[in-house]
Amino acid sequence: MSPQKAWAVVAGVGPGTGASVARLFAKKYAVALLARSPENFEPLAKEINDAGGKAIGISTDAADSKSVKAAFEKLGKEFGGLPLAAAIYNVGGKFVRKPFLDLSEDDFEAGWEANGRGAFLFSREVLPLLLKNTDAEYPPTLIFTSATAAMKGSAQCASFATGKFAMRALAQSLAREFGPKGVHVNHAIIDGVIDIERTKHYHFDHPEAKIKPEAIADAYWYLHTQPRTCFTNEIDIRPAVEKW
Amino acid sequence: MSPQKAWAVVAGVGPGTGASVARLFAKKYAVALLARSPENFEPLAKEINDAGGKAIGISTDAADSKSVKAAFEKLGKEFGGLPLAAAIYNVGGKFVRKPFLDLSEDDFEAGWEANGRGAFLFSREVLPLLLKNTDAEYPPTLIFTSATAAMKGSAQCASFATGKFAMRALAQSLAREFGPKGVHVNHAIIDGVIDIERTKHYHFDHPEAKIKPEAIADAYWYLHTQPRTCFTNEIDIRPAVEKW
Amino acid sequence: MSPQKAWAVVAGVGPGTGASVARLFAKKYAVALLARSPENFEPLAKEINDAGGKAIGISTDAADSKSVKAAFEKLGKEFGGLPLAAAIYNVGGKFVRKPFLDLSEDDFEAGWEANGRGAFLFSREVLPLLLKNTDAEYPPTLIFTSATAAMKGSAQCASFATGKFAMRALAQSLAREFGPKGVHVNHAIIDGVIDIERTKHYHFDHPEAKIKPEAIADAYWYLHTQPRTCFTNEIDIRPAVEKW
């Protein structure tokens, strides 16, 4: 039997932000780890469970309504007796950077699928659960991991930018509708390269030019603990040396 | 034989902005009128042709790639010998305003289909044509009709706002990529109710509380005539009495 | 006796935007030219008067309340019988770019003096006059010439950016208060180098990398002619090849 009295769900668990957030939230909550591929959540689930936490991973295609529905049905059975404390939508999707006229329709839709539709499908599953938990120690929290592309549509980034702009619109709309009902919704603009294995070869002059995923996790935890009189609905996060 | 030496295309011709823009641009250019339903373009095409202009209407589903492709193939045959001077994307799509948890997936996708995917499909057809016409009297122009929802995600407007935010991202990305190549891309934030038959019953205290579509057409024409040293990439338009 | 039936005032008449705006507005209106130094307005006043227009220049320190008050008292005597059609605040002030810790208090205040205080002093003189002319052919218009620094505070630009941010705040506040009363207020973000004698040596790869001041004047004239149902409160203007 698990000692955790609530659970959190992280969609988009990979080697960076998602994993760090899950690790940190697992210190207090049971955690559900969603990712398309089991290799993205299995080692992490094992690590958390071995450390005395509670984690379940489910293969999920975030942009597919049936897959998302099925994942939450399964989670309902696993965690049904516990309240949902926090939901983190961290699905990155495919990043396509190419001349506009070289974009296929699929290339273009990729940004929307991960950041628009996927964020919608996730939100409509978690919000009814979060709404039931507004008496918790910390206000129930829904955080979207976003990017600078949510603020600026750069050349050759039409797919990613349309998706991230859409994510920002959704986050604002949900914050305005569900904030007064006690759910804390945040749009987190991560402005920089995450410091993970995959980005090791990205060379920067400055040793601290990449964002530590553990620091993002700390930021999300801080946001989660904000009381109802002091919600942050948009936060930006970047390395000190980043140009912006 | 038509005396017009270039053509313009307006997608989303209805009784308001689209029709006024088409009428005004038809004073100089042959115009292609795209709308889902023939009743939206037939009377206007007749009016323009009767007045000595040149107009062709084509039934088009702006969010469907095959339909858009077919429309531009037909236009290529009709206007193939002429350069494309201006392209106006004015498709509004379904405006859904309801509590988030009442949105169906189709409700939510509606905003994207009209304002994201449709804008993409239109852009990839017109941009290659506009790029061929950068020596014209006026820089070739691509204008997106947008809304205040492109700037603010209001409660219960997640579908429309995600679509309009995405449209703004696309417009910015295209302006940055194609401006240096000589194409003028503009995102026009129309902030207010358009004064048309359908909005006659919207009562406002002030007699000039609604935007005249003819004035929007004048704005678009002005934008079209801006020289390459002076492009406006975003414009807002609202009645003097509008709260904002 | 002058045939002009109304007047316009341009504060900050130099060799660029101010002069071009004055020349264009002088085709319809008598124009008052304000600048600190007579050498900035005398040749222009002569040129306009020689061409059959009507122009008066007054030495004015835009950031000094007494000087501004005196200028408008003089203008009241000159043009008192005519309505004020348009007021353009185009004072640039000193552009200071240096490391923050090297800024003197005077350096820092320079941005505010030209763009904050000066804009205030000008606005409180022209608004009572513009309010008397809301039945004119074109809505009476107040335009502030601003810059990209109104949107982004760059490193080493604290003086200029604080001034331009303040100007934007003022323009928004005035647009919201005086728009419903019939006065059109606009904040014009000029994003680029103006093509004048002084910038001839600024070398760009592209021949159209600088903004023609005549094109800015056309933009201001278009804004002035917008009807009350279609006000633009913020416009951006940049060369097609500008990075933004």
Next chain:
Amino acid sequence: MSPQKAWAVVAGVGPGTGASVARLFAKKYAVALLARSPENFEPLAKEINDAGGKAIGISTDAADSKSVKAAFEKLGKEFGGLPLAAAIYNVGGKFVRKPFLDLSEDDFEAGWEANGRGAFLFSREVLPLLLKNTDAEYPPTLIFTSATAAMKGSAQCASFATGKFAMRALAQSLAREFGPKGVHVNHAIIDGVIDIERTKHYHFDHPEAKIKPEAIADAYWYLHTQPRTCFTNEIDIRPAVEKW
């Protein structure tokens, strides 16, 4: 002798945010309390000193360069041996809300004096000190308490909005210049009424409609503890029930 190994300075110590921030930072640092009137800092200094902390209050006119200089000279003598860990600029200034044409020049300048000039004078005193302390446990931090008026110039709020826009410009400029040098600069948009004695009679339907100053202090502390790979340069804070 004080056990504190570093100090923090809070300018604008009143009954709300400033006092709460000082109380919280006093748990780790010696604190300097700046306010125009001793009645604003004396009880708080006593409270902190009685509780085993270390606090010094100095009467300071934040908009007067001599007064600010004198205050920091005194602080240099008091705390000269200690590094400066954090500096909070929380000066509100006079809030003037009146029709634009009723504003005196002094009314209008009030917004700038507190939020523009005062922020400049404070910044140029603290930045050289913060730069010496970039090896500290937490990156040295400069936070500006701002408001929604930094984002939107509302009607009849020209004085306050110009000041807060200017503050935002300054904060951005400093963040971009001093971030790469290891100083964390943040612009905190406090969007709502602070819950203090003076606002007790502000009636809201919702019991949590006002922001607890203790929660703002927690936010500032969190910002202070962010590592160099994860700086937040702008944060918004509002009650869950706030309209925005």
